Amino acid sequence: MPGIFVFSEDCAIARQLLTPGFELKQVMHQPSCVITTAIEAAEQFIAAGADKVFVLQTESLWPEGLATAIANLVVEEQASVVLVGGTVRGKNVAARVATRLQAGMSSDAHSVTFADGKIETARMLYAGLALSEEILSLPAVVTIPPRTFVEPAATVRQGIVKTVAVVPDERVAISEVCPNERTGVDIETARKLVTVGRGFRQKTDLLLAEGLAKALDADVACTRGVAEDFHWLPVERYIGISGRKVKPDLYLSAGVSGQVQHIVGMRDSKVIAAINTDERAPIFEAADYGIVGDLYEVLPLLTAALENKQ
Amino acid sequence: MPRLLVCYKWVLDEQDIRINPTDLSLDASRAKGKVSDFDRNAIEAATQLVEQLGGTLDALTYGTSTVKQSLKDALSRGPNKAYWIQDAEAVRADSHVIASVLAAAIRKIGPYDLIICGEGSSDSYNQQIPSRLAELLDLPAVTFAQEIAGDGTGFKIRRKLDDCTELATVRGSAVVSVLGEMNHPRIPGLKQVLGAAKKPSEEIKLADLGLNSRDLMPRAINKSVRGFVMKRKNVIFKDGSAAEKVAQMVASLANEGLC
Numbered sequence: 001m002p003g004i005f006v007f008s009e010d011c012a013i014a015r016q017l018l019t020p021g022f023e024l025k026q027v028m029h030q031p032s033c034v035i036t037t038a039i040e041a042a043e044q045f046i047a048a049g050a051d052k053v054f055v056l057q058t059e060s061l062w063p064e065g066l067a068t069a070i071a072n073l074v075v076e077e078q079a080s081v082v083l084v085g086g087t088v089r090g091k092n093v094a095a096r097v098a099t100r101l102q103a104g105m106s107s108d109a110h111s112v113t114f115a116d117g118k119i120e121t122a123r124m125l126y127a128g129l130a131l132s133e134e135i136l137s138l139p140a141v142v143t144i145p146p147r148t149f150v151e152p153a154a155t156v157r158q159g160i161v162k163t164v165a166v167v168p169d170e171r172v173a174i175s176e177v178c179p180n181e182r183t184g185v186d187i188e189t190a191r192k193l194v195t196v197g198r199g200f201r202q203k204t205d206l207l208l209a210e211g212l213a214k215a216l217d218a219d220v221a222c223t224r225g226v227a228e229d230f231h232w233l234p235v236e237r238y239i240g241i242s243g244r245k246v247k248p249d250l251y252l253s254a255g256v257s258g259q260v261q262h263i264v265g266m267r268d269s270k271v272i273a274a275i276n277t278d279e280r281a282p283i284f285e286a287a288d289y290g291i292v293g294d295l296y297e298v299l300p301l302l303t304a305a306l307e308n309k310q
Numbered sequence: 311m312p313r314l315l316v317c318y319k320w321v322l323d324e325q326d327i328r329i330n331p332t333d334l335s336l337d338a339s340r341a342k343g344k345v346s347d348f349d350r351n352a353i354e355a356a357t358q359l360v361e362q363l364g365g366t367l368d369a370l371t372y373g374t375s376t377v378k379q380s381l382k383d384a385l386s387r388g389p390n391k392a393y394w395i396q397d398a399e400a401v402r403a404d405s406h407v408i409a410s411v412l413a414a415a416i417r418k419i420g421p422y423d424l425i426i427c428g429e430g431s432s433d434s435y436n437q438q439i440p441s442r443l444a445e446l447l448d449l450p451a452v453t454f455a456q457e458i459a460g461d462g463t464g465f466k467i468r469r470k471l472d473d474c475t476e477l478a479t480v481r482g483s484a485v486v487s488v489l490g491e492m493n494h495p496r497i498p499g500l501k502q503v504l505g506a507a508k509k510p511s512e513e514i515k516l517a518d519l520g521l522n523s524r525d526l527m528p529r530a531i532n533k534s535v536r537g538f539v540m541k542r543k544n545v546i547f548k549d550g551s552a553a554e555k556v557a558q559m560v561a562s563l564a565n566e567g568l569c
Contacts, residue, residue, distance in 0.1 A: 061476075062478075064451070067445070087471070087472045088453060088454050088469075088470070088471045088472055089471065091437050091438075091441070091453070092440075092441045092451055092453045094441075095405070095437070095438040095440075095441030095442050095445070096441050096442070096444065096445045096451070098405075098406070098438070098442070099406075099409065099441070099442045099445035099446060100445060102406065102524065102529070103406070103529055104404060104406060104528070104529025104530035104531075105405060105406075105436070105438055105529075105530065106530060107435070107436040107437055107438060108435075120533065124435075124538070125433060125434055125435075125535060126322075126324040126327060126336075126432070126433055127324055127432060127435070128538060129324050129327060129329070129336075129537065129538060130327075130329075130336055130535050130536060130537050130538055131535070131536060131537075131538050132532050132533075132534065132535045133532070133533040133534045134530050134531065134532060134533065135530070135531045135532075135533050136529060136530050136531075137529060140529075146472075169450075171449075171450040171480060171481075171482070171484075172450045172452060172478050172479070172480055172484075173478070173479040173480075174476050174477070174478055174479075175476070175477045175479065176468075176475075176476060176477040177474055177475075177476045178474055178475050178476070179473060179474045180473055180474055180475065192568070216568075216569060224490075227491075228490070228491045229494070235491055241435065242348075242429065242430075242489075242490050242491075249568060250563070250566075250568045259325070260324060260325070263540075267538075267540060271563075271566050271568060272542060273559065273562075273563065279546075279548055284544065284546050285540060285542070285544065286540050286542060287542055287543075287544065287546070288542050288543040288544070288545065288562075288566075289543065289545050289546075289547070289559055289562045289563070290544075290545070290546040290547065290548075291546075291547050291548075291552075291555045291556065291559055292546060292547070292548035292555075293548075293552050293555055294552075297552045298552055298555070298556060301552055301553055301556040302556045302559065302560070305556050305557065305560045306560060306569055309560065309564070309569060
């Protein structure tokens with residue numbers, strides 16, 4: 001029977017996907033189905049709106065090896081839409097499933113709707129310079145970034161749980177799984193950020209930004225160049241298309257020119273402020289407030305002014 | 311000796327694309343082409359592997375009539391030979407079509423021990439091609455690599471996931487996509503640029519790839535593309551002393567309840 005299928009190896013993300021899945025169910029009149037490896041999570045999926053939960057039985061450390069099993073399942077079940085959590089693993093699984101289905105796929109969609117018998121998605125192009133609306137004929141595969149949707153409230157309801165045997169994919173062996181080092185700072189959840197760019201001349205000068213961050217009760221983030229070219233801050237601290245996406249109440253940058261690849265990672269911030277010597281730097285087009293000036297002169301004054309204010 | 315292949319895309323440089331303020335359409339008339347940013351990381355990674363392991367590196371690209379302009383640039387970055395497929399319809403190609411064409415070409419010029427791609431293209435950043443290629447060629451895909459090492463029997467790839475890193479070991483061939491943070495692509499010098507002109511390149515005709523209309527029919531169609539416009543206050547303090555500008559900034563932030 002046709003259905004709207006959801007998969008993520010991360011159960012919290014899979015529950016979030018039940019929100020757009022439910023919207024599609026309302027207009028497509030097809031059941032909402034979850035594919036998971038976590039049998040213990042099946043009841044939670046049903047409570048969050050799943051009509052059917054398919055539990056893939058695997059011991060593998062490599063969830064991406066499930067792509068073939070997922071593709072076989074969605075072909076057999078005649079899925080019309082497959083929504084996949086846009087993690088690193090999810091993107092690999094989704095593209096393999098789409099290929100098996102000979103289906104179109106939208107990556108990192110921030111909306112997904114159904115109109116005129118087709119799926120419509122919205123996503124970014126050119127590192128955020130443009131937005132595109134894509135039309136996919138059915139079956140369609142869509143990846144959605146984690147935390148784009150809020151998971152539905154749990155209700156008491158009935159659903160079907162079905163287990164599916166999986167032939168393991170042994171072409172890739174996984175070892176040395178290391179959790180990422182936690183630096184104690186999560187810039188994605190920070191309320192205020194001071195962001196440093198290439199305008200800083202040396203690593204020790206970051207103390208200026210740290211002083212300002214302290215006065216503002218903010219965390220320090222950076223551009224890709226500062227993390228990847230200079231290695232002054234861990235890569236987990238850089239904002240941009242291939243880095244973190246942030247939306248703090250205040251984003252304040254110093255020495256950041258504002259290339260589109262950086263802007264896309266911070267443009268949802270509530271208030272954007274920038275300090276740069278170049279009046280024509282693109283960061284000022286993206287800013288609510290800006291100071292044209294030398295950060296080496298401005299930051300100490302700004303830090304002092306904020307400290308005096310308290 | 312391993313045979314390596316790197317796939318790259320010739321894209322418009324987004325820095326030169328302007329948004330038309332009246333209708334938010336994109337004006338790419340002044341945009342020049344470039345080898346997509348992360349594909350340069352892929353070429354660098356592949357070139358370094360060949361420097362370590364020996365063997366050969368081919369490059370493969372698919373694009374419109376402008377794709378030929380890319381060959382010298384790509385070859386100056388390390389590959390020994392470039393293959394290209396030119397198709398006016400490439401402008402409408404989605405990941406399904408691109409992967410179908412590349413996979414068919416690889417069947418023709420391959421097999422390869424390792425096929426390397428960038429983590430995503432700098433225009434559409436769909437990040438689908440490595441996985442789709444792997445599926446079409448019946449190979450494993452190991453995406454988002456930070457390090458690649460080869461020992462003659464296979465490859466060990468350290469990859470970076472959302473919350474951890476892991477080591478993926480593949481015996482036999484694989485498709486790998488590399489992260490932008492993996493390396494710093496070398497900037498070709500005069501010698502490399504002149505050397506690139508002497509390296510071989512070969513066109514593969516689309517008609518010779520045995521693809522049917524289903525393979526070449528895009529499944530994802532762009533309904534609309536419009537420029538993203540920032541709606542910000544753009545209050546920029548540029549006159550007066552640094553202290554005066556700082557005072558105006560502090561007053562503005564205080565007004566927003568942020569300090």
